[in-house]
Amino acid sequence: MSGEKQTSATAGRKARLRAAVALAVFVGLVALVLHVDPSHAYLWIKALHIIAVISWMAGLFYLPRLFIYHTDAAPGSDKSETFKIMEQRLLKVIMNPAMMISWVLGLYLAWSVYGFSGGWLHAKIGLVILMTLTHVYFSRSVRRFARDENTRTARHWRLMNEAPTLLMILIVILVVVKPFA
Numbered sequence: 001m002s003g004e005k006q007t008s009a010t011a012g013r014k015a016r017l018r019a020a021v022a023l024a025v026f027v028g029l030v031a032l033v034l035h036v037d038p039s040h041a042y043l044w045i046k047a048l049h050i051i052a053v054i055s056w057m058a059g060l061f062y063l064p065r066l067f068i069y070h071t072d073a074a075p076g077s078d079k080s081e082t083f084k085i086m087e088q089r090l091l092k093v094i095m096n097p098a099m100m101i102s103w104v105l106g107l108y109l110a111w112s113v114y115g116f117s118g119g120w121l122h123a124k125i126g127l128v129i130l131m132t133l134t135h136v137y138f139s140r141s142v143r144r145f146a147r148d149e150n151t152r153t154a155r156h157w158r159l160m161n162e163a164p165t166l167l168m169i170l171i172v173i174l175v176v177v178k179p180f181a
Contacts, residue, residue, distance in 0.1 A: 012089065019093040026052075026101065042113065049105035052098050059095035060131070060164035063087065063138050067145065067157040075148040087142045099135055103128075119180025124171055131167045134160075 026048070033044040070083035106128065114121050137160075144150050173179070 012085065015089055015093050019097060023097050023101075030105070042109075045105055045109060049102060049109060052101035052105060055094060055098035056102050056135075057164060057168055059090055059098065060135065060138070061161070063090055063095070063142070064157045064161035066090070067138075067141060067150075067152075068154045068161070070145055071150060071152070071154045071157060080148070084146050087145060091139055091142050095135065096139075099132065103132075118178070120174045120178040123180060124174040127167050127171050127174070131164065131171070134163050134167065 030045065030048060034041050037044075066083055066087050070080060070087070073080040073083060110116055110121055110125070141150070141152070
């Protein structure tokens, strides 16, 4: 092991590079599936969509937890600076790419399989928009924490930690049960 701190700029560059390579592999895999085996593309696209959604949700669950702990850290302290790095990397390396892939593949599936029809699908897309707005709120909060301008309490972040969970539950019910078909 090199002894390099994971919070260093070099480690951050390496993390971004690994994320870019993973994203390129992901996009290449989608393109390959569509080109080589279009008859099974639906199942591959669906699987990749689910993987992207799971990655996005993991970030949406974890980021507010980081905010809770970051709220208790003194601004400028080593602990606070470490949380800033963790929050930035989680957002930029995992959450943003996963959200974009979820949207692109999800819209492709909504169009190719359902023709954008069905009440359950419209409700699901509405909830995914709310999930995206939650993501945007968290993203702006990362920037506020980075500037040491957080004004929210740990209690607020505990409550905000529940928003993605509630949205996920409703979205999964709509997708599986299709109550407004």
